[in-house]
Amino acid sequence: MDLTKEQINALISCCEKLGCSYSQQEPLEKHTTFRAGGPAELFVRVQNGETCAELLHLARQLKVPVHILGKGSNLLVSDQGVEGLVLHMESKQNEFQRKGNEIIAWAGENLSALCMYALEQKLSGLEFAYGIPGSVGGAVYMNAGAYGGEVKDCLKWVRYLDENLQEQLLPAEQLDLSYRHSMFCGTDCVILEACFELKEGNSEDIKAIMDDVMFKRRDKQPLEHPSGGSTFKRPEGAFAAALIDQCGLKGRRVGGACVSEKHAGFIVNDKQGSCQDILDLIEIVRAEVKEKTGYELETEVEFWGK
Numbered sequence: 001m002d003l004t005k006e007q008i009n010a011l012i013s014c015c016e017k018l019g020c021s022y023s024q025q026e027p028l029e030k031h032t033t034f035r036a037g038g039p040a041e042l043f044v045r046v047q048n049g050e051t052c053a054e055l056l057h058l059a060r061q062l063k064v065p066v067h068i069l070g071k072g073s074n075l076l077v078s079d080q081g082v083e084g085l086v087l088h089m090e091s092k093q094n095e096f097q098r099k100g101n102e103i104i105a106w107a108g109e110n111l112s113a114l115c116m117y118a119l120e121q122k123l124s125g126l127e128f129a130y131g132i133p134g135s136v137g138g139a140v141y142m143n144a145g146a147y148g149g150e151v152k153d154c155l156k157w158v159r160y161l162d163e164n165l166q167e168q169l170l171p172a173e174q175l176d177l178s179y180r181h182s183m184f185c186g187t188d189c190v191i192l193e194a195c196f197e198l199k200e201g202n203s204e205d206i207k208a209i210m211d212d213v214m215f216k217r218r219d220k221q222p223l224e225h226p227s228g229g230s231t232f233k234r235p236e237g238a239f240a241a242a243l244i245d246q247c248g249l250k251g252r253r254v255g256g257a258c259v260s261e262k263h264a265g266f267i268v269n270d271k272q273g274s275c276q277d278i279l280d281l282i283e284i285v286r287a288e289v290k291e292k293t294g295y296e297l298e299t300e301v302e303f304w305g306k
């Protein structure tokens with residue numbers, strides 16, 4: 001379904017009234033770390049909850065489908081693009097608020113910038129997240145984690161728009177957080193703000209852990225090429241990268257997409273491949289791993305598309 005002129009005009013007038021920047025047919029390859037994917041019919045940048053709610057109300061009245069975009073670091077977008085409105089939760093340039101040992105962050109902020117802010121404030125607990133290239137909202141959405149830590153460990157509460165576009169605030173214990181999952185997955189809720197409860201620490205110790213985490217990332221991950229991070233979730237009782245490696249799939253290629261030689265858990269788009277190249281390679285990997293090991297790999301990366 002392409003948007004009608006009436007739908008586009010109504011949404012654009014709303015953006016202009018709210019002072020949001022927008023573009024039509026915005027190439028989403030510019031907004032995903034895979035650097036692949038077609039356009040969004042209408043792409044709007046939002047920096048606060050009120051603007052978000054107003055645009056979502058209108059989109060609902062107009063029956064326009066909506067996608068919420070953070071930093072696009074866990075997304076694979078179809079070469080044909082996505083229908084409707086893409087709301088990009090844009091950074092406010094690191095406006096973090098400290099209250100005691102808590103930090104409150106807008107969903108569009110960069111997760112690594114939040115880690116840097118915690119370091120400046122001598123607050124410990126977020127070191128594990130340093131280098132995850134997502135937004136705060138995206139990290140809460142999928143309970144991002146690394147090196148023995150996860151968002152769940154230090155999240156205190158989340159302010160969000162529920163499926164009726166009402167603002168709600170829930171403590172972390174009620175968010176159903178588990179491995180790469182939260183209650184927000186697969187819903188139309190929009191995460192607006194998150195509060196992290198940290199502990200007082202000392203700068204040298206916090207920085208040493210962050211440096212170590214970054215060293216490990218650079219050492220083990222193919223950060224020099226576009227990717228969506230780990231392509232597959234960790235199956236119970238095994239590691240996706242080890243299974244893929246065991247099947248001899250490192251270096252397997254479809255067009256511009258390749259199973260990384262450096263880390264078999266990453267599919268990299270090292271030769272400007274299309275989304276279809278990446279999807280085809282994902283299917284080859286899943287089929288070979290299933291056939292040779294019996295494990296069914298599930299993608300961690302999310303697919304948007306027509």
Ligand SMILES: Cc1cc2nc3c(=O)[nH]c(=O)nc-3n(C[C@H](O)[C@H](O)[C@H](O)COP(=O)(O)OP(=O)(O)OC[C@H]3O[C@@H](n4cnc5c(N)ncnc54)[C@H](O)[C@@H]3O)c2cc1C
Nearest residue numbers: 070071072073074134135137138139144145146191228229
């Ligand atoms: C090189 C590399 C390394 C990575 N390493 C890790 C790692 O160590 N650990 C890890 O967990 N992940 C890792 N990732 C994956 C990714 O960075 C995380 O999943 C991150 O949390 C995604 O955030 P995002 O803002 O980019 O979300 P997006 O990719 O923009 O969106 C992903 C999903 O979250 C939803 N979403 C985003 N923001 C909101 C919001 N405000 N409200 C509601 N829904 C929202 C989107 O609609 C979509 O469904 C890595 C990725 C790359 C490219």
